[in-house]
Amino acid sequence: MSAVVVTGANRGLGLELVRRYAASGARVIAACRSLPDHPSKVADGNIRWLPLDLADADAIAAFPAALGALPVEVVIHNAAIRGATGGLGDLNTDDFTRVMRVNALGPLLLTRALLPNLMAGHQRTVAMISSRAGSMAEGLDPDGDYAYRQSKAALNMGARKLAFDHPDLKVLLLHPGWIRTDMGGPDAEIDAAKAARGLIERISEADHSASGSFQTWDGHPIAW
Numbered sequence: 001m002s003a004v005v006v007t008g009a010n011r012g013l014g015l016e017l018v019r020r021y022a023a024s025g026a027r028v029i030a031a032c033r034s035l036p037d038h039p040s041k042v043a044d045g046n047i048r049w050l051p052l053d054l055a056d057a058d059a060i061a062a063f064p065a066a067l068g069a070l071p072v073e074v075v076i077h078n079a080a081i082r083g084a085t086g087g088l089g090d091l092n093t094d095d096f097t098r099v100m101r102v103n104a105l106g107p108l109l110l111t112r113a114l115l116p117n118l119m120a121g122h123q124r125t126v127a128m129i130s131s132r133a134g135s136m137a138e139g140l141d142p143d144g145d146y147a148y149r150q151s152k153a154a155l156n157m158g159a160r161k162l163a164f165d166h167p168d169l170k171v172l173l174l175h176p177g178w179i180r181t182d183m184g185g186p187d188a189e190i191d192a193a194k195a196a197r198g199l200i201e202r203i204s205e206a207d208h209s210a211s212g213s214f215q216t217w218d219g220h221p222i223a224w
């Protein structure tokens, strides 16, 4: 028996990833700060809900204790926050630091904590949900979200470094598309189900040559 770990599992893209993996028969560790808003989304024998705040380094370090020796095939670092969106004038230290902790540092700390479980699995896949917004080449648009963009650029470098340092892992950077979630808003291009379906395809088809790559949910490479 082995499992897939998904962070930010209670809503948006994370919840859709959890439901799809569970429906396919996978055992899912759904990590989140609070349970989904409706009990019908919670009840599935393949899903184990565990509390995790990605801003809390102690909680991240303690998280694997709940898993014991359970092999983890895939960890999907999905949880993220947008932070202040009002441009340069809106930048403030607390907001910026929190965005960097949750979006850039949290995934690396959790990967480190889960290394023994990942090494006990066969797939050894670390999927970072990044964003095209973190690309120097493709990420510029008029939005005023400095912290978010910088956090995703930092996540990208952290993942590249992780892929370099750990050739035994498959480290994927995935842009999920512009999705109709709380973060993406109602005018976004695709729903979370479509994004999750594509991301799961990318994760399951990836071989070791894909480690350290940055691509979209539907398989197009993104320039750094």
Ligand SMILES: NC(=O)c1ccc[n+]([C@@H]2O[C@H](COP(=O)([O-])OP(=O)(O)OC[C@H]3O[C@@H](n4cnc5c(N)ncnc54)[C@H](OP(=O)(O)O)[C@@H]3O)[C@@H](O)[C@H]2O)c1
Residues within 6 Å of the ligand: 007, 008, 009, 010, 011, 012, 013, 014, 032, 033, 034, 052, 053, 054, 055, 077, 078, 079, 080, 081, 102, 129, 130, 131, 132, 175, 176, 177, 178, 179, 180, 181, 182, 183, 184, 185, 188
């Ligand atoms: N939506 C888009 O268009 C879009 C585009 C590009 C990339 N992305 C990326 O896709 C991923 C999912 O985004 P989404 O659209 O589903 O966002 P969302 O609807 O805002 O959901 C964010 C998730 O992250 C969780 N989260 C936030 N802070 C956390 C923390 N400190 N600890 C644990 N969990 C935390 C939230 O949990 P709570 O309920 O506890 O807040 C929620 O489950 C993110 O990495 C995002 O950057 C999204």
